[in-house]
Amino acid sequence: GAVVSQHPSWVICKSGTSVKIECRSLDFQATTMFWYRQFPKQSLMLMATSNEGSKATYEQGVEKDKFLINHASLTLSTLTVTSAHPEDSSFYICSARVMSGTGSYNEQFFGPGTRLTVL
Amino acid sequence: DAKTTQPPSMDCAEGRAANLPCNHSTISGNEYVYWYRQIHSQGPQYIIHGLKNNETNEMASLIITEDRKSSTLILPHATLRDTAVYYCIVTSNQAGTALIFGKGTTLSVSS
Numbered sequence: 047g048a049v050v051s052q053h054p055s056w057v058i059c060k061s062g063t064s065v066k067i068e069c070r071s072l073d074f075q076a077t078t079m080f081w082y083r084q085f086p087k088q089s090l091m092l093m094a095t096s097n098e099g100s101k102a103t104y105e106q107g108v109e110k111d112k113f114l115i116n117h118a119s120l121t122l123s124t125l126t127v128t129s130a131h132p133e134d135s136s137f138y139i140c141s142a143r144v145m146s147g148t149g150s151y152n153e154q155f156f157g158p159g160t161r162l163t164v165l
Numbered sequence: 166d167a168k169t170t171q172p173p174s175m176d177c178a179e180g181r182a183a184n185l186p187c188n189h190s191t192i193s194g195n196e197y198v199y200w201y202r203q204i205h206s207q208g209p210q211y212i213i214h215g216l217k218n219n220e221t222n223e224m225a226s227l228i229i230t231e232d233r234k235s236s237t238l239i240l241p242h243a244t245l246r247d248t249a250v251y252y253c254i255v256t257s258n259q260a261g262t263a264l265i266f267g268k269g270t271t272l273s274v275s276s
Contacts, residue, residue: 050208080263089252090266092207097261139208140265153199154264156208 048144050076052157059130060165067125069140069158074144075120080154081113084137097124130164139163166236168192168255170268176248183240187253190234196257198229199264200238202249209252209266212238243274
């Protein structure tokens with residue numbers, strides 16, 4: 047299946063600093079990518095939909111000025127956590143849907159996730 | 166909100182079939198049933214999906230009831246590596262549609 051990578055796989059930062067997480071589709075083009083976060087023992091929560099060449103669409107309750115999303119190309123989306131605080135510590139996961147040969151979008155492929163710890 | 170209901174946990178003996186149920190009584194005609202699983206501290210992994218017919222691949226089988234209000238994921242010969250959280254998700258196949266995760270079922274496979 048299609049491969050989605052994330053970098054870094056884990057990061058530790060001090061409170062008040064900014065952290066950038068990269069999400070890449072390695073063998074396909076993704077006009078749309080999605081960002082999720084997951085707190086311990088909880089399910090994945092959709093944060094935003096990242097659209098290539100346009101502004102991201104954020105879910106209710108997600109601060110767009112704090113979680114900056116840039117989808118600069120068809121294979122790269124970045125999530126920047128600005129002025130990170132301990133409550134932002136979480137597992138961040140990106141994903142993308144692949145268009146099938148028939149033109150419909152089938153399975154969504156997920157990256158391996160990035161573990162962010164803010165001290 | 167998630168459109169599916171799953172039992173919070175299930176146990177299965179290694180080598181036996183694991184049957185994971187999912188209720189999706191409000192599914193609409195153009196929505197598919199997808200199954201993913203998440204092994205601890207990893208990204209979710211696609212397993213299988215279907216619209217109304219039963220489906221089978223190298224990982225699992227998906228049985229969808231005729232009224233499409235429920236489905237069952239079958240892992241025919243569970244192994245210890247199948248221990249994970251399994252998510253049943255109902256969604257359309259439109260390009261900009263994200264998957265919305267419910268709480269899933271934690272499957273524990275033991276020897």
